[in-house]
Every structure is written in C-alpha cells, then in structure tokens.
Amino acid sequence: MLVNHGMNQLASLSIARSYSFASSIAAVLRRQSFLIRARGGGVHNKVHSTTAGITMQETEADAVSILRAITPTLDPTRHKGQAGKIAVIGGCREYTGAPYFAAISALKIGADLSHVFCTKDAAPVIKSYSPELIVHPVLEESYSVREEERKQVSAKVVAEVDKWMERFDCLVVGPGLGRDPFLLDCVSEIMKQARHSNVPIVVDGDGLFLVANSLHLVHGYPLAVLTPNVNEYKRLVQTVLKCEVDDADAHGQLSSLAKQIGGVTILRKGRSDLISDGDIVNSVSICGSPRRCGGQGDILSGSFLLVLVLQYFYLGHAKPFVAADRNPTVLGCIAGSALLRKAASLAFETRKRSTLTTDIIECLGRSLEDICPAY
Ligand SMILES: NC(=O)C1=CN([C@@H]2O[C@H](COP(=O)(O)OP(=O)(O)OC[C@H]3O[C@@H](n4cnc5c(N)ncnc54)[C@H](OP(=O)(O)O)[C@@H]3O)[C@@H](O)[C@H]2O)[C@@H](O)CC1
Ligand SMILES: Nc1ncnc2c1ncn2[C@@H]1O[C@H](COP(=O)(O)OP(=O)(O)OP(=O)(O)O)[C@@H](O)[C@H]1O
Ligand SMILES: [Mg+2]
Secondary structure (H helix, E strand, O other): OHHHHHHHHHHHHOOOOOOOHHHHHHHHHHHHHHHHHHHOOOOOOEEEEOOOOOEEEEEEOOHHHHHHHHOOOOOOOOOOOOOOEEEEEOOOOOOOHHHHHHHHHHHHOOOOEEEEEEEOOOHHHHHHHOOOOEEEEEEOOHHHOOHHHHHHHHHHHHHHHHHHHOOOOEEEEOOOOOOOHHHHHHHHHHHHHHHHOOOOEEEOOHHHHHHHHOHHHOOOOOOEEEOOOHHHHHHHHHHHHOOOOOHHHHHHHHHHHHHHOOOOEEEEOOOOEEEEOOOEEEEEOOOOOOOOOOOHHHHHHHOOOHHHHHHHHHHOOOOOOOOOOOOHHHHHHHHHHHHHHHHHHHHHHHHHHHOOHHHHHHOHHHHHHHHOOOO
C-alpha cells in the first residue's frame, strides 16, 4: 500500500524543481519504498550446508546483467538531482584523497551532485582537486575545540549536516575520516540522523572503526552497507562473532556476521568480493587489476551505484531482470564491485605498473559504457 501510494505521489512530484519542498517529500517517499524492498530482499540459488551447519545460498552474481538492468536510461525530462545526490562524510588533516576518490567516483558513474562534509583544514585541499564537488568544512577534531565547548560545537556540526540530509539519496561514511574521538562522536550523531530519515548509509574505512565499537549505529538497519577490507573485516569478526577469520568457511562466516548485525549488507573486499545480507552470499570475481594501490576501496564506496539503484527502485522503473524481491543494497554492491573491477582492469591495460587510483577513476565511464551504452 505504502509503495503504491508513494509511487503515485512520486509521479505527480517528478516535475518538481530542485530543492523545493515537494522534492524533499518525494525523497522521503522514495526512501520509504526503498526501505520496504530492502527489508524483503532475497534471491534463491544453490543451497549449501556450511561447516557451521548453517543452511545458506550462494551465487556467483551475474554482475554485468545486474549492472545493465539497474542503470537508468538518460532521460531529457529529468531535472538535476534526479540521477542521484550523495554525500561523503570524511576528510581530515591526514587524508584528503579518500573522500575525493569516493565523491568524484559517484559523479563519474552518473550521479548529479556529490557533497563532501570534512574538517575545516581538509576542505580547501579537497576543493582544489575538483570544482565539481560541493565541499562543506564543518567537521571538527579535538585539537580545535576546547573541552567546555564540545557539546555546543557537536550540536552545530550535526545540525549543519542534518539540514541537507533529506536531499541525499545515500551517505558514504568513513573515507579518510580519521579516528579523532570527538569527530567520531559527531559522526555517530550524523549516522543516527541519517537512519532516522531512512537514508541509505555505506560505511567504509574509519567509519568501520567507529561502527565496530558502536554496533548499535547500524544494527538492524536494512539500508546499511559495510564495505570492510582485510583489516576492517578481521576487526568486525573479532568484535561481533568473538572469533578469528576462518577462510575455510568464508561464506558461512560472512553470512553469520551479516545476520548478527541484524541483516545489514556486507561487502568483504578481496581477490573476490563477497557480498551478503545474511540470506545469500554473492561473489564477484570479474578480473580487476593486479595493482593494489591505495584508494580503490574509496572508489568502490562512492560508486556503489546505490544512487542509480535507488532511482529505479524508487521510481518503479526497474527493468524486468530486477525482481521485486531482490535486496537493492545487495544489487548496489554487486554492480559497484563489477564496475570498479572492470575499470581497474581497463586502467591496467594502458598504465600497467604505473596504474594509480586516479587512472582507474578515469576508466569508470568507459567501464560503464562498455557494459551499458548511453544510447
Ligand atoms: N589517499 C588517501 O587519502 C587514502 C586514504 N585512505 C584512508 O586511510 C584510512 C585508513 O585506511 P587503511 O585502509 O589504510 O587502513 P587499514 O585497513 O588499517 O590498513 C592499514 C594497513 O593494513 C595492512 N593491510 C592492508 N591490506 C592488507 C591485506 N590485504 N593483507 C594484509 N595486510 C593488509 C597494511 O599494512 P602493512 O602492510 O604496512 O603492514 C596497510 O597499510 C581510512 O580513512 C582510509 O579511507 C585509504 O583509503 C587509502 C587512500
Ligand atoms: N587481490 C585482489 N585482486 C583483484 N582485485 C582486488 C584484490 N583485492 C582487492 N581487490 C579489489 O579492489 C577493491 C578495493 O579493495 P581493497 O582491499 O584495496 O580496499 P581498501 O583497503 O579499503 O582500499 P583503500 O585503499 O581505498 O582503503 C575491492 O573491491 C576489490 O574489487
Ligand atoms: Mg579502505
């Protein structure tokens, strides 16, 4: 009922111009529809029994078909913002590359607007990388705030982000965030606000450090996607499952981890990317690049195609391949992984040993075009 009601409202709101009250309502309705789908997701392939005795389904995802199915056609009737607005929460004194990689990747695969919320000293650096990004210098680290001012500053930081929240289709928390305790406290509050507004949250990098110590931030939230690398995954397994990583039962352990965190979607990055929401385990093994330069995970977190997935699920335009019962966050992970790995492979073809993250970003467009031509 809620979905149909939402779709009808959306149809009448689709001509609304950017940043109007109507478009804010539409965003809320779209997110409700997305939430309903995320709660009911699942596909059914092979059934396996794991060493832990858990019955589980596993599939080598047909990533290219999924990517084709969920990529929206370019439509001249759409206005700015309808192809996606994302925000990256990250960027501090040490790390300015990571949030840039995440934010620019979203634009390169078709999002209309990409924001970065970072610390004051990181902002001019990130702005100087690209005029395309909207950079908000709002986050504060402990060194710049006196003890007695912390409560007031924290409220101000959270309010600065919250006034934009309803407009975002997806939040990416963590690339280059750093681990300053005061900053992480503020980010916890921002995540609570995002969850309250049903905004999908991709958690990566230092965001995973935060979440491993504060699981309640994502526990049971079907619109949360965690994207751990080797270290980050190890930390999650130790904290949540109270054991060590067991590669002999990689699929069973990933599925248990996702279940234990209340059905969030986890993408375990590695030679093959493994994706599960606790129901099935998908793996994406499309040939990538043998170069392991830093920043490739940041591209992935920004290019989740979640924005694109959202457009289709929100607006009810999903092409026939995308069954209504598939969890859109899982689809977003599969598509993002396939796209990044193909771009990395294309970059390596020409750059070989000198392949860098910026070269891979330059290949994101070609990667998408090869799989799903614009016309
Ligand atoms: N240009 C920028 O601004 C970038 C900024 N970034 C930002 O940095 C922040 C911290 O993120 P992170 O990924 O560097 O931290 P973490 O996961 O603790 O890894 C640290 C160490 O773990 C090891 N290690 C890694 N992989 C391994 C493996 N497969 N198998 C075994 N060991 C492995 C390896 O250690 P080593 O080999 O030196 O012992 C590695 O150096 C975060 O905010 C992130 O977003 C990055 O996104 C990069 C681009
Ligand atoms: N051994 C590998 N072979 C092929 N591709 C890989 C391999 N390891 C990782 N990848 C690809 O690179 C992407 C980034 O994974 P990685 O483990 O480098 O993340 P990360 O450590 O978070 O990166 P970042 O430096 O951005 O923080 C993965 O999604 C995966 O597709
Ligand atoms: Mg990373």
